[in-house]
Amino acid sequence: MGKYIVKSLLQMIPVLFLISTIVFILVHVTGDPVALMLPETATEEDRAVLSNAMGLDKPLYIQFLVFLNNVLHGDFGRSFHYGQSALPLVLERLPASFELAVAAMVVATLLAVPLGIISAVKRNTFLDLFISGISVLGKAMPNFWTGIMLILLFSVMLGVFPVSGRGGIEHLVLPAITLGTAVMAQMTRLIRSSMLEILNQEYIRTARSKGLLERVVIFKHAFRNGLIPVVTIMSLQFTSLIGGTLITETVFSWPGLGQLLVTAVNTHDMAIVQAAVFIIAIIVIISNLVTDLVYRILDPRIKYS
Template sequence: MGGLWKQCLRIVLVLFGISTIAFFLIHLSGDPVLLMLPPEATQEEIDAFRHQMGFDRPLSEQYVNFLVQAVQGDFGKSLKFHQPSLDVVLERIPATLELTLFATLLSIVIAIPLGIYSAVNRNSLSENLVTVAVFLGQSMPIFWTGIMLMLLFGVKLHWLPVSGRGTFAHLIMPAFTLAVWVAPTTLRIVRSSMLEVLQQDYIRTARSKGLAEKVVIYKHALKNAAIPIITVIGFQIGKLLGGAVVTETVFAWPGVGQLVVKAIYTADYPLVQACVVILALIVATMNFSVDSMYRYLNPKIKSG
């Protein structure tokens, strides 16, 4: 129970730090009022809006009010949508989670079998081809991959829709774009972890007992190599959320990533703050889930 409270406290501290950074960065970027209002706004309109938003108060007072309201789930009204910012973000969360989770699953399906194959067939021609594929995957910018997929499968072959959300077909290209972006890192960790485990004495003992190679690889080796693999997968979800900002914009996927880009362009700062805090909450929760998986795989690991 003590470990659970420590994890909850860490999540709270992370959210506090992220929200504080977001608040002060907004004010360091310039006068928020001048950024939010059109250039033709009169001085009276500027003064009235500054008073309405509370920007005429001392910065310390604005910060305290922001924290008090944020704890209550109130980030202010979106200037574009004219409704509570948190409600706007929560409407987009399902789309982002759908894309991120499917991309994670797809990257696992790609990375784990190839990583195991690469470790078992070390220094072979096929292993070298896998290594080349890893370098290619890591070197391609995510927006370039997305555009190339759109041109090939959407524009030329007409197999998949190029934008929007609605059917499973809409999900394939943006999810694959994200998966190709993160799978190489997972593949490298799988390969290195499996190479280390396959050299252990208990693997040689299992083989000497006449166990089938598949049993040795998947039941004994993979289970003991799972902790670093789960670690990188957990951190990759946070990376996927960052990549979703670009991917959702390229494919016009109506998630939080696309929303935060539009909010930044339109200087909708209440909405920006809500997006940042919610995304930080998701990442912190995923890290907590990874720690819980540690204790499941190896009860000797203590949360402290």
């Protein structure tokens, strides 16, 4: 297991190198950074001074080597919009996005697990069809629409929760439900299909023939063995929530990484974009590693060599 972890960590190096290369290329193909930063009234002398200050007057391969060297030292450049280093800004916003992602996953799990199990156990009944309909509806509704409807109902009409901002638990409820709804829908369908496959296995019939209580058969024998695909989708969804909550954070004015990225893209602040993409990539890699380790806990037959 230890060798596998070390090997996985070493594999991060070429992946991060590739991501850094892609980010560097994308920054340069989106347009001239100097032209994006300066106003239209800027003179050629102004452009030359800024280009020299940013090292953009050097050959492209030299710029790339300088960029890699700076990345190794945690320097992604200076945000011209905020007037400070990009990486500390990204790390400052990361806890807010992490908090929102965790809350959304809690909401999704608390809803998806019972709904998926009930849907599988009550297969082809009205209850199964009703839960399936809820899942399809939850997946079909855009996050921005769900968020706006929740704000209109619980904030404007009922006045139960705040409209926007980050503060206490009351500020977290509506954005967490907004994000958790779509994740819940996907998890519910996956849990249902996984449980249906396992409930038809021979060892489940054997457990029932021994006279075990139905809840013991469902949760101890069936559900645990069906968790591996669920853990996979939870890992994928969690990492997507960390970096993909742009719309929801904008709707609720949540000061997370998504809102920072939206501002950076709108202002062409490429230093922020580079730092955010790099950090999100690290989170995805670590999340995949943790998921592999959870597989081993759930199923001891899985071996890593």
